[in-house]
Amino acid sequence: MKLKGKVALISGGARGLGRAYAEAILKASGKVCLCDIDSEEGFKTLNKFQKTFGNDNVMFVKCDVTDHNSFENVFKQAKRKFGALDIVVNNAGLLTEDNVRKTMMVNSIGVIEGTQLATHYLSKESGGQGGVVVNISSTAGLTPVFYMPIYVASKYSIVGYTRSVAQNPANKERGMRYTCLCPAFTDTTMFDKKWSDEGEGPPPGVSEEEKKGALHLIEATGVNTVEEVVKGFMLLLEVDDNNGAVMTVTKKHGIQYRHGKPLSHKL
Numbered sequence: 300m301k302l303k304g305k306v307a308l309i310s311g312g313a314r315g316l317g318r319a320y321a322e323a324i325l326k327a328s329g330k331v332c333l334c335d336i337d338s339e340e341g342f343k344t345l346n347k348f349q350k351t352f353g354n355d356n357v358m359f360v361k362c363d364v365t366d367h368n369s370f371e372n373v374f375k376q377a378k379r380k381f382g383a384l385d386i387v388v389n390n391a392g393l394l395t396e397d398n399v400r401k402t403m404m405v406n407s408i409g410v411i412e413g414t415q416l417a418t419h420y421l422s423k424e425s426g427g428q429g430g431v432v433v434n435i436s437s438t439a440g441l442t443p444v445f446y447m448p449i450y451v452a453s454k455y456s457i458v459g460y461t462r463s464v465a466q467n468p469a470n471k472e473r474g475m476r477y478t479c480l481c482p483a484f485t486d487t488t489m490f491d492k493k494w495s496d497e498g499e500g501p502p503p504g505v506s507e508e509e510k511k512g513a514l515h516l517i518e519a520t521g522v523n524t525v526e527e528v529v530k531g532f533m534l535l536l537e538v539d540d541n542n543g544a545v546m547t548v549t550k551k552h553g554i555q556y557r558h559g560k561p562l563s564h565k566l
């Protein structure tokens with residue numbers, strides 16, 4: 300897909316990787332509708348982007364992806380402002396091990412409902428022009444990690460869901476493709492590289508013992524920069540014949556496509 304003039308909706312776009320995906324699309328002369336539950340950060344990002352890319356090319360809508368009406372309102376507003384929608388990035392996510400319902404609601408159901416809304420609002424069948432959905436999972440959606448089993452469960456669900464939706468024979472007629480991006484540890488607020496000492500601390504529900512395991516794993520695997528992940532993300536948008544693609548971005552191996560095989564390492 301050539302990104303010039305294309306319109307993207309990005310959930311969790313106020314900061315971190317979502318904001319970086321948005322910036323990359325804007326730099327490629329696309330237009331972006333950011334949505335996020337954090338409106339303070341969302342409007343800060345909007346102001347910054349408007350200064351660089353112009354008021355006509357970017358908007359922000361406050362939204363909680365676990366509230367279907369709130370999420371659908373973003374699709375409606377984006378179509379109203381920009382007249383079309385071509386790309387949906389289901390990126391909003393959180394990492395906590397002490398609230399299974401919230402984790403599944405945001406990381407799993409938020410992505411599934413975002414995909415359903417994307418199919419409805421983008422599909423040629425319902426008056427759209429077709430387009431691409433990028434669902435954000437994690438390498439923790441392809442391999443077990445003992446200190447974050449709930450997060451892992453939420454991220455595995457996205458890989459299976461995206462692969463399944465991608466197999467629908469109706470996609471061709473609808474002009475839709477569905478892809479999944481699985482970054483390894485990446486240097487954002489969620490990761491907070493100082494969490495082991497003076498930072499915010501490890502995610503809620505992670506014990507001291509598990510913290511040691513996490514540190515060991517982080518040391519062994521390394522930490523992606525945001526730019527490295529954005530490079531993979533842009534490839535998923537730009538390459539047209541990748542329906543069903545699952546891409547990992549890791550410090551050691553860079554960008555790789557996965558074909559249903561589990562990662563080789565044991566954790």
Ligand SMILES: NC(=O)C1=CN([C@@H]2O[C@H](COP(=O)(O)OP(=O)(O)OC[C@H]3O[C@@H](n4cnc5c(N)ncnc54)[C@H](O)[C@@H]3O)[C@@H](O)[C@H]2O)C=CC1
Nearest residue numbers: 311315316335336337363364391392437482484485487489
């Ligand atoms: N940072 C990392 O190491 C990795 C992150 N990921 C995934 O990438 C995505 C983005 O992560 P980061 O940018 O690192 O995290 P982040 O914490 O910096 O950003 C996540 C954004 O999602 C928003 N959000 C959370 N709950 C929401 C809700 N209910 N409705 C709307 N927005 C909501 C937050 O307000 C925040 O702006 C997440 O899905 C995460 O699981 C995947 C692999 C590695």
Ligand SMILES: CCCCC/C=C\C=C\C(=O)C/C=C\C/C=C\CCCC(=O)O
Nearest residue numbers: 437438439483484489490505513520549
């Ligand atoms: C205790 C948690 C530490 C902080 C982690 C913060 C964010 C992590 C987000 C993720 O999505 C986790 C990403 C990767 C972990 C999963 C597997 C590691 C193996 C990756 C590899 O082989 O390089």
